[in-house]
Amino acid sequence: MEVAANCSLRMKRPLLDPCFEGYKLSLEPLPCYQLELDLLALSVAEVKLRDDQYTLEHMHAFGMYNYLHCDSWYQDSVYYVDNVGRIMNLTVMLGLPWWLMLDTALGKPREVFRLPTDLTAYDNRLCASIHFTSSTWVTLSDGTGRLYLIGTGEHGNSASEKWEIMFNVELGRPFIIIHSISLLKAEEHSITMLLLRTEKEELDMEGSGFYVSLEWVTINKKNKDNKKYEITKHNILRGKSVPHYVAFEPDGNGLMIVSYKSFTFVQGDQLGAL
Template identity: 65%
Template sequence: MRAFGMYNYLHLDPWYQDNIYYVDQLGRVMNLSVTLDTALKKPREVFRLPADLKACDDRLCASIHFASSSWVALSDGTGRLYLIQTGKRGDGSCEKWEILFNEEFASPFVIIDSVSFVKSDAHSVGVLLLWVEKDELDVQGSGFHVSLEWVTIMKTAKEGDQEYEIAKRRILQGKSVPHYAAIEPSGDGLMIISYKPYTFIQQNDEHKHEEREKEKTEEKKKEPLYLWQQTKDDLTVTLHLPEDFTKEDIQVHFSPDRLSVALKDPLLPVLEGTLFSSIDHESSTWILTENNSLEISLIKKEEGHLWPELIVGDSQGEFIMDPAQSAAIAENLMHLTSDEMNPDPNKDNPPCNAQELEECDIFLEDSTSLCRFDGNTLKATHVVNLGSNQYLFSAVVDPKEMPCFCLRHDVDALLWQPHPDQQDMWEHIATFNALGYVQASKQDKKFMACAPNHSFSALCECLRRVFIYRQPTPLRTVLYNRKEGRQVGQVAKQLVATLEAHDPVLGFQATNERLFVLTTKTLFIIKVITEN
């Protein structure tokens, strides 16, 4: 539902503002451009998909993405990808859309992102495709997984040749539809915001071998080589041995700072290393128990001191805490807890009672994370846990940069611009005051957007209503706050527009001065005046 039911059918050309596109039921790519404040030229057909769209039963919505000022990626929704050279789209009727690449993929998909770049002196286009598949092995979850295919299409090296071919195909899989997914302008990396993590599917034998070795290592880690306990005076180490072992098959050596255990079978692991602290090696002993276990008793040199580990840097063992010891520790910490909720609160920082939160303050997806993947190593280089900073929407502020993403921070909404080529990879560029709070109360919201110059943000519901939140602007008249008596210098305004239509909203886009709202029958333009 999130992948396809909430799809935005209206596409804004970020390279030429006030030019909008949609793909109709006949497979025609239609363009509308603004001439006056709210006047549109007649819709014109700029391209028609060659294939018959009705031939595919599993057809998804056709999707389009503007990779650059002269390149477009287009999907017909049946599983075919088109790479189109458009020429300068701002020239109006002079442009000619020409297919320079098309390829059939195994599953129908929608285009999430695309970017045009030059790599190794060759023009390339990176395209990010999304589809949802049934997962027969997933019996506990939803029964589906989400696939993102990152395709790099490169111009062939032959001189004078205009043909393009696929240079790289990489697939990521996850268990939730990403809130945000975008390719870096250089084509070197990928950023994803999602509730559940994404990982690359390794497609060659070398990577599969690495995965098997990793699984074996993890399996070994599950079974500890030894168990150990301690009191204030001594430590007890227990190793389980194979059957038919005798005392003659075991060699245990004590020294003040080291412990060494050797067995007759060279294939069996041994225990050896520097102890965390000194022991009384002359008083330490070992025995072979009836259940075929080696039990070692170590007497501490310094009584009363608890060891955090037995052997320095060794992770083969597992510490078992005595129940009486756990109870004693809990009793010692009891003074730090209370049955009352914050019995002595700081007046300047009052406590937050979760029972007093309103419904719109409660986040369901607290583990959402932002990941940056490297295109060469296929590994995550950066992972940021967004916690309760709820994802709201994305917007293109500068078409040469990655799309921005907007996150809720307390009651506000903060707009972040990714900069993959800089040390600070994410820059805070705008704040929409109280937007995080007011949007949460809109139960019927469908799309959110903001002006590229941050002058306003907007939200539309599934039917009819559009809410516009303008940034604070200076007042021309004197206004005082009645409660505090202080003069108010700026005021932010909320506007509500009710469309003269009862059809479902299918598309929503914002420019610096306008909002475009697409229903099943009508395209509405709302002029937004951002100055008093």
């Protein structure tokens, strides 16, 4: 891994067109589709910010959270977590004629997985988060501090989709998952993921009293030894703002962070600023 570096984005004025007259925006309203959930148990498990989560970073990370999780591998499927800890799947049927889409754009919720933890028993939990790592793998945080690695078959395909826990671990304070990738090198399968949480900083007398922690976690399994999955890397970065954008490089060896303030490795293989 190369030494981390900061890079500031600068405007190039020669690329600006002084004769540009602006985009022609449509005045038509954007379509909005709704689905009434009759039972309380079927409704989305929304988690409100607590009184001690009062900073701007808490609001950015957890207060403006999209509870609908889009499956980038099967874009006609969205998922959410309901009040009893079930992962529910909705099919989006946007290819239908407009006169049929008024009532049938969203399919009925279908349960694909149930969390083994009673989420209502935790007062200090965060919203559950899901990231679709590949077409057959999902990383999941239940919002209480436990991480799940789930094999799904081909999620989005009800005939072959079967969610099964392949690995889970307790990682302490609650967190959300913001990115993950799946890699297969020399018969060794690995899942690399990035977790975000806010931590109390007792010695900070001038700022908000909190910092943002990004945890770079890698879980491996060597097929030839038929071993179980295990954590093989756990790096921690610390900063003072929630990133606008974070993503791993395709090979899993690098990380791109777009943030108002810089991040620094405080634990792991690589120390330095990012």
